Amino acid sequence: MRSFSAPRKTKRAIRRFRARLRRMKVRTADDGPPERSSSRPLILTISLAFLTIFSAVAFSGAAGGTILLPIQRFFLNWLGAGRYVFTLLLLGMTLSSFWTVLRKPPLTVTAWQCVGFLLFFFALLTFLAAEKGEPGGRLGCLLHEVLRRRLGEAGEMVGLIVGALAAAALIGKLSARPFFARAIAAARKKAMRRSVVPEAICEPEPWETTAEESVGRSAQELPTPVRETDKESEEDLEAKRYRNKYPPMNLLEPEMGFINREIDVTDTVQAIMTAMEELETPVEIVSHCVGPAIIQYQVRPSSRRGPGPESASRRIKVGDVAKVERDLAVQLGVTNLAIQAPVPGKSYIGIDLPNPAALTVRLRPLMESRTFREMKSKLRIALGRDITGKPVVVDLEQMPHLLIAGTTNSGKSICMRSIALCLLMNNSPEDLRVIMIDPKRVELFRFNGVPHLYGNVETEFERSLAVLNWAVFEMNERYKLFENEGNGVNKIEAHNQLALSRGEKPMARIVIFIDEVAEIMNGPDKSGVEAIDKLASLSRATGIHLILATQRPDTSVITGVIKNNIPARIALNVASGIDSRVIMGKQGAEKLLGRGDMYLVQPSQHTPLRIQGPMLMDSEIDAVVNFWRRLAPPPENADEMGAPWETIIAQQEDEELHDKVFRDAVKAVCTTGRATTNFLQTKFRISFPRAKRILSRMEDLGIVGPSQAGGKPREVLWSPDEADRLEEKIGVTEE
Incomplete structure (x- = not known):
């Protein structure tokens, strides 16, 4: 026993001695190599703290110099308001490192939590870009545009919500596996409970019936189904077609970039x-x-100060x-x-x-802005952005007409097309009808086929006069309707409220676009001038509005009657200060930059407001027009597609056959053999459009041949004797 107890006592003594050495911090050979006292965590903590303070100073706006200023610009351009989140991230890393230096339990962050932080950061930048544009930075705008193009407006919001929830789950180390496991376990328990239910309380199975019995019983007991089209009228179905169906915003191009407010000036x-x-x-x-x-x-x-040393300052x-x-x-x-x-x-x-770093303004963010959404009028128009970058939205119903003037390449036609597209995006054909007159033939033709448009875009001078005369006739008819209704109905709003209370269809507003009004104002026939003056002075209460554009802002086009009845005017870049005075009553429009840079003159404001108008692509117009075409296909009956002024044009053509000038022109052409418009203008002192129309009518009746190339006169097919018997040959009696 003693031989075995001695070694045990020796081992115990050795262990006690080693414990004392450890308490005295004296190392032995069995303890292994000594630990190296490292200062890396302290250096890392100091570095992170320096970076945190550095970024906070750089992002606070007090940055300067050649180091902080470029860093501030870089993070401002790419992250926007997200740069503050980046600073908070550095602060969190600094506190975590400081916690580790103090010998506390370290804050462990997994790789999935890092992915969650990044996902939340990107979702935050995208949300800021979607709501306010600039605070999201370029990175947020890029993510916003990609999601909006791929998913649409609603899909983008759903994606941001899902991304935020996924980021919260990753950061909080939440897992969906326990949830599904509990759901499966609950379903299994419910199934087991159903399987042990006694047979006495189970529901009996349904009786099986033959096909003949089921048919006979269904014929006797079941009610006859009524189709929805049997209960509703055709007008109700037409109203349902456009209800709550407007073109989505993703048909328009977004703004690429934002206003750089930190530019060095x-x-x-x-x-x-x-x-x-x-x-x-x-x-x-x-x-x-x-x-x-x-x-x-x-x-x-x-x-x-004055020139003298003792002179007072002025x-x-x-x-x-x-x-x-x-x-x-x-x-x-x-x-x-x-x-x-x-x-x-x-x-x-x-x-x-x-601005050397100018921004191309687009129509889509203007229509998505809060200013545009908060205006409840159906005729609200987004004109552009002012000097501060805020959207400018006006109400055509309050104007109630608009005049646009500017030289070539100043943005006049694009401004008119953006106004038309803005109205089409927010109104159904039941609420708004559009008439377009385009003498230049190349600016408004893309709107052909949209259901809001009466007929097609008119380009001929004579047909344009018929359009304006029909508009005056429609205005008078509406006033007669208001007079017959009584009950204090004196404008279209009161009439529509009364019609809705009676269950009738409300009256649609009419907006008339004329791209070059100078062709009508300076034309040979002054009936167009009279029609425009009547509409500008009387049509407001009937819901008929004019939007006129011209590139000749002189007193012969913008007359005193037009200036008095159209106080709302847009002045784009003009040639001289005199033209600027004609449009807005003061100089300044001649110094505009062009390409959508404009002054807006409103009756409620005494000074013009400078605005940058939006850029509009042809593809955006085609997308909106095609959307409305698919929603409202053209009618099968071709007569229903005709414009309401076609009857006026037909009556004018019939009256020309009874006109003495037409008969004298036929005799003069057949006698002299000169079938040209210049000959008819000089001979009878008529306008060029009327002379051209008379020759076209002669060609239809077989009096002259078709027009020839090279400016040669037409071939005369009738003899003078046949011209004397004109009334007998075509069945026209002289009045």
């Missing part, structure tokens, strides 16, 4: 202050505002700043410089300069 500000000092009108820069097309520098007049007047506009443009080397002295409703002067 230090050099320009210094150049403005230096130039104004040299022009003896010193100013102080208050701030600047970056818009989609221009940058407005907000200045206040400063004071200037305050610069606002008019003195406005007088040096041309000189300042020469000093800065800018052609399109405008000075607003002062800015309406503000206490400073605005110096407008072109």
Whole structure:
């Protein structure tokens, strides 16, 4: 026993000795190599803390220098408001590292949790870009456009919600496996309970019947089904076709990019202050505002000392700043410089300069904006963005007409087409009907076939007169209807409310687009001028609105009657200050940049509002028109597709046969053998369209041959004797 107890005592003594050495921090050979005291966690913590403070200072707006400023621009452009989330992420990493240095249990983060953080970060950027545009940064705008194109507006929101829920599940280490396991277990328990139910309380199986018995019993007991079309009238079905069915926003192109409000304007500000000092009108820069097309520098007049050493300082007047506009443009080397002295409703002067990083405005974000959605009018129009980048939305019902004027390539036709497309996107053919007159033949033809349009886009002068005369006739008929209804009905809103209370169909509004009104105002037949004047002065209460456009803004086109009855006007880039005065009563439109840069004059505002209009592609118009074509296919009967003014045109053609000028023209052509429009114009002092129409009528009756190439006169097929017997040959009696 003693031989075995001695080694045990020795081992116990050795273990006790080693324990004492460990408490005394003395290492032995059996303890292995000594641990190296590493300072890496402390260095990492300090580095993360430095980066956190560095990013917070850079993103706070107080950044400067050649290092912080580029970093700030990079994160602002690509992440937008998400740069603050990036700072919070660095702060979390710093706290986690500091927790580890303090010998606390480390905060472990798995790879799936990192994926969850990234997914939540991307979903947040996309949501900010979808709602506000700029705060999402370029990365958010890119993700927003990809999801909107692939999934649509509703699909994008569903995808963002699903992505946020998935990110929350990954971050919280939530799993769907326990949920499905519980659901399967509950289903199994329910099935087992059903299987042990006594047979006495089970439901009996249904009796089997033969086919003859079932047919006989169904014929006696079951009621006859009534089709929905039997209960509803055709008008109700037509109303259901368009109800709550409007073109989706994904048919329009989105805006690519955003307004860079952090653009460096230090050099320009210094150049403005230096130039104004040299022009003896010193100013102080208050701030600047970056818009989609221009940058407005907000200045206040400063004071200037006299020539003597003891002379008192003199305050610069606002008019003195406005007088040096041309000189300042020469000093800065800018052609399109405008000075607003002062800015309406503000206490400073605005110096407008072109934005070198201009943004192409699109119609889709304007219609998706809160300003557009909050306006409840059916005739709301998105015109563009103002100097601050805010959407500008107007109500055509309150205007109630609109005049657009500008030179070629100023954006006049695109502005008119965007207005038409905006109305078609928010109105069904039951609520709005459209008439389009396009003498240029190439601007509005893409709207042919849309169910809102009466007939087709009219291009001929004579047919345009018939359209305007029918509009005057329709206006008078509506006034007669209001008069007969009584009950205080004096406008279309009261009539529609009364019609809905009676269960009748409401009256549709009519918008007439004329792309070049100068062709009608300066035409040989003045009936078109009279019709436009009547519509502009009387048609507001009947729901008929005019949208006129011209590239000749002179007093012969924009007459005093039109200016008095159409107070809402849009002035695009014009050739001279005189044209600008004709349109909006003051100069300034001649300094616009073109390509949609415009001034809006409204009766409720005393000063024009500068707006950048949207860019509209032909593919967007085709997409909206094709959508309405699929929703409302053309009628099978060709007579139903005709315009309501076709009867007026037919009556005019019949009246020409009884006209003395037509009979005299036939005799003159057959006698002289000269069948040309110039001969008829000179001989009878008629207009070119009427002479052309008379020759076309002669060709239909077989009096002259078809027109020949090279400007040669037509061949005369009748003799003078046949012309004398015109009434007998065509059955026309002389009145």
